[in-house]
Amino acid sequence: MDKRPSLLELRTTIPAHWYWGAGMSLIALFLLSWVILSGLGLVSRIFLPSPLAVGQELIRQIESGILWQDALASLYRITLGWLFSTLLALPIGILMGNFHFFEGLFEPFIDLVRYMPAVAFIPLTILWLGIGDTQKFAILFIGTFFQEVLMIADNVKTVPREWIQVSYTFGLNKWEVLRKVILPAALPGIWDTFRITLGWAWTYLVVAELVAANVGLGYRIMRAQRFLETETILLGILIIGFMGLVTDYLFKLTYKRFFGWAIQSR
Amino acid sequence: MNASIPKLEFEHVWKRFSLARGRELIAVQDVSLFVQANEFVSLLGPSGCGKSTLLMMSAGLETVSEGVIRVNGRPIHGPGRERGVVFQSYTLFPWLNVAENVRFALLKSKLERAEQDQQVELYLQRVGLREFAQAMPNQLSGGMRQRVAIARALAAQPEILLMDEPFGALDAQTRLLMQDLLLQVWQQEQTTVLFVTHDVEEAILLSDRIYVMSARPGRIKAEIPVDLPRPRSLLETEALPRFAELRQQILALLRAEVQL
Ligand SMILES: Nc1ncnc2c1ncn2[C@@H]1O[C@H](COP(=O)(O)OP(=O)(O)OP(=O)(O)O)[C@@H](O)[C@H]1O
Numbered sequence A: 001m002d003k004r005p006s007l008l009e010l011r012t013t014i015p016a017h018w019y020w021g022a023g024m025s026l027i028a029l030f031l032l033s034w035v036i037l038s039g040l041g042l043v044s045r046i047f048l049p050s051p052l053a054v055g056q057e058l059i060r061q062i063e064s065g066i067l068w069q070d071a072l073a074s075l076y077r078i079t080l081g082w083l084f085s086t087l088l089a090l091p092i093g094i095l096m097g098n099f100h101f102f103e104g105l106f107e108p109f110i111d112l113v114r115y116m117p118a119v120a121f122i123p124l125t126i127l128w129l130g131i132g133d134t135q136k137f138a139i140l141f142i143g144t145f146f147q148e149v150l151m152i153a154d155n156v157k158t159v160p161r162e163w164i165q166v167s168y169t170f171g172l173n174k175w176e177v178l179r180k181v182i183l184p185a186a187l188p189g190i191w192d193t194f195r196i197t198l199g200w201a202w203t204y205l206v207v208a209e210l211v212a213a214n215v216g217l218g219y220r221i222m223r224a225q226r227f228l229e230t231e232t233i234l235l236g237i238l239i240i241g242f243m244g245l246v247t248d249y250l251f252k253l254t255y256k257r258f259f260g261w262a263i264q265s266r
Numbered sequence B: 001m002n003a004s005i006p007k008l009e010f011e012h013v014w015k016r017f018s019l020a021r022g023r024e025l026i027a028v029q030d031v032s033l034f035v036q037a038n039e040f041v042s043l044l045g046p047s048g049c050g051k052s053t054l055l056m057m058s059a060g061l062e063t064v065s066e067g068v069i070r071v072n073g074r075p076i077h078g079p080g081r082e083r084g085v086v087f088q089s090y091t092l093f094p095w096l097n098v099a100e101n102v103r104f105a106l107l108k109s110k111l112e113r114a115e116q117d118q119q120v121e122l123y124l125q126r127v128g129l130r131e132f133a134q135a136m137p138n139q140l141s142g143g144m145r146q147r148v149a150i151a152r153a154l155a156a157q158p159e160i161l162l163m164d165e166p167f168g169a170l171d172a173q174t175r176l177l178m179q180d181l182l183l184q185v186w187q188q189e190q191t192t193v194l195f196v197t198h199d200v201e202e203a204i205l206l207s208d209r210i211y212v213m214s215a216r217p218g219r220i221k222a223e224i225p226v227d228l229p230r231p232r233s234l235l236e237t238e239a240l241p242r243f244a245e246l247r248q249q250i251l252a253l254l255r256a257e258v259q260l
């Protein structure tokens, strides 16, 4: 058959140049409409500064060192806050996914807390911890930990029962089964959970910095709003988006490298 | 070894599952059966008659509600290395290659590393997959995966091989090839097999004896000795008149079952 393959087949991969080309075109279209909207003067510069103005602001921030200062502060907070949450969520999630007892122990409490909006804890955490890094860690933790635990527990539970059973017939005890079968089998899913929760962590971090901080990407945005420096706001948003994108891609790349087997068997 | 003690024996075994609202399902009712050393025995019955439950209980992976299961005359408590299982679903670990999957069976064996390598190679050869030792499971067809699963179960050198519809997910062609392969391997290995199936021809071709089960609640309805000569092969054995007779006899039993 020399029929040209269609680009729209259910669950069928398409040539890479089409795949990437489509994605890049959409971004280009988005940028183009921004250039046109601001360039034609259809929208006041206070509301929508031109890409050029945002670019100039970027250079200014790089030269004055503000950008590094803000980005480092935010990165530091998100890394530690997310690590705290993850280091605790990992063992508890694994226990919950494997042992009915621990599921019974933790789930009611986690279900209770996880519907309390993390953002609403901001005033309280400021009261308790001030506006420093510790308060940011707390908000990140409240925002990610409870969902992350449940997701990790679910990742563990997707390991087929037969894989566990067959390992028992080879004489492994339950700890060996956990180490040799359940963890390797659940790891790709857990890795994806890491990627997703880190995305949420960015949102919570920025919200926390918007409310109260004296350094950080969110703080820069809040301050700019006070002085109607719209280009600074836009730049801040773009940079946060870009950093989120980079972390997301890092996780995707490492996933491909470590868990190639999981991609093919999906 | 005492010939009068069966390799595997069920004595008045019951299995009840508790359902919602305090109701109870009797999956296995008062089953007594035995498998002698080196015997190939099949459990044959309609879907839902409790075949898998029986097999899982003999593997020690499911508890017994009442009665006793003995291996070599001793009651079993949980799974053990002397009983290997091949499941209907694919149970290879996708992050390990074929050879590593087979070697997984030897994690708790006392063999030296070099001996383990030999063992892995031997059993991959038995199932005709030596060239695929380095392949990953998701590169294999369904039939090849089940062959690796069989090699893995055999590599642990169990005294009894428990097989739960191992070819159930395969297409008809592959299934026939796999039955021939299993016959060969079993004749080479001289091991004891308890084989679950709902395929009448498959049961006759492979077995020394067949337990025909009835559904709801699962009971043993009949025990049919298969008096066909060995070694068997698909083409020759199925052409025997006695094969057709046995088939008629068993189908009649199963048909009566469905009408009830
Ligand atoms: N964990 C369980 N809880 C409740 N009922 C169960 C459970 N496992 C099996 N059953 C029930 O026990 C009966 C026997 O199930 P089993 O899986 O042993 O049948 P089977 O003969 O292997 O069927 P199939 O040929 O479809 O595999 C069925 O009615 C099933 O619904």
Ligand SMILES: [Mg+2]
Pocket (backbone or CB within 6 Å): B051, B052, B053, B164
């Ligand atoms: Mg079954």
